[in-house]
Amino acid sequence: MTEQATPRRLAHPGPDEILLEGVLHALSDPVRLAIVRRLAAAPDALACSAFDLPVTKSTTTHHFRVLRESGVVRQTYRGTAKLNALRADELERLFPGLLDRVLHAAAAEEARRG
């Protein structure tokens, strides 16, 4: 079930609404994949402003929205900042091993290409 948005709560797909094609699409962009890798390595949720990305602010906002709407990332407000956390446990239940393999593949590709 979708969690409806309120002024202080952003809409997120419920686990039953997360689609494989949406998750793969979200992960198929290098900027979004960089965000996901950073979140996977972080012990806590990270504010959007913690990411130094090679794109404009509005493009950054777009990428976080794609990640949220596909179910990859959960965004919550803290004050005026949006905090981002991977929905790793939910994705693992839906698609076992998938996120792990994508993260490994990204690391292997980075090592190969330098």
Add this chain to the structure above:
Amino acid sequence: MTEQATPRRLAHPGPDEILLEGVLHALSDPVRLAIVRRLAAAPDALACSAFDLPVTKSTTTHHFRVLRESGVVRQTYRGTAKLNALRADELERLFPGLLDRVLHAAAAEEARRG
């Protein structure tokens, strides 16, 4: 190294040119994912005409081209037909376990959604 196209040979990326983002993008479309699942289950290469897809012929051609250009599928001519085979071994060397996890996720999603 790219294998150059000739009138009888289609261009394919070499293993060093296959990018994770391109592979994930190729797999993020439901029609292309259906093609990949069918190829993964087939003992031999399959002609494009063997697929009964809910899209026009030109869209089908587009999807096969995306799969070929991303390095997911190898297309070879036999007479006037194009035969398609997954580049499963090459993908496995580049991104261990990734294709397997995507195929499992697709099967799990199909079972969940009916």
